[in-house]
Amino acid sequence: MNRERSYTWGDPLELATAAQRLSGRDFLARIGSGELPEPPFGATTGIVAVEIGDGNVVFQLRPAEWHYNPIGSVHGGILSTLADTALGCAIHTKLPAGTGYTSxxxxIKFTRAATLDSGLLTCVGQxxxxGRRVGTAEARITDSADRVVAHAVTTCLIMPGSS
Known part of the structure; x- marks a missing residue:
């Protein structure tokens, strides 16, 4: 039997405009508080911010069937998106208004399968x-039993005056 899913998202241009005038940390905090709309990818994936700090963030994802790959576990691309989100946003918390970045x-290293039974997945990015032009960050994804599902690192290019 086929299943169905639908969802809505806010205007991404509103986010892009706000990113130009707010520091990274303030920008992400306003998304988390609901003052700014959830990014479209968040509505699509179910990835949500739960903590925004100074150089560190926490994102969560509750696995659903629609995250599954053909062999019955959460697709690695979904886990990669969760990690990439936490990694990039950790770096974003350190950037001034109007400064962009890109991975x-x-x-990423996958250490165990994630399924519905994994419970809430938590990704901490730090x-x-x-520096002025490059930032690096690391992240861990753990399941509800605090077992490591994956760990990741990134290098981001920092682009002053380009958000």
Missing amino acids: LDLT VTSI
Whole structure:
């Protein structure tokens, strides 16, 4: 039997405009508080911010059937998206208003399958190093039993005056 899913999302242009005038930390905090709309990818994936700090963030995802790959576990691309989100946003918390960034690389290691039985997945992202042009960060995804599902690192290019 086929299943169905529907959802809505806010105007991404509203977010892009706000990113130009707010520091990264303030921007992300306003999304988390609901003052700014949830990004479209968040509505699509179910990834939500639960904590925004200074150089660190926490995102969560509750696995659903529609996250599954053909062999019955959460698709690695979904887990990669969760990690990439936490990694990039950790770096974003350190950036001033109007400064953009983009991932230069993402390395992720999967250590166990994630399924509905994994419960809530939590990804903690933390800045390792931040400079004028490059930032690095690391993240861990754990399941509800605090077992590591994946760990990842990234390098981001920092682009002053380009958000």
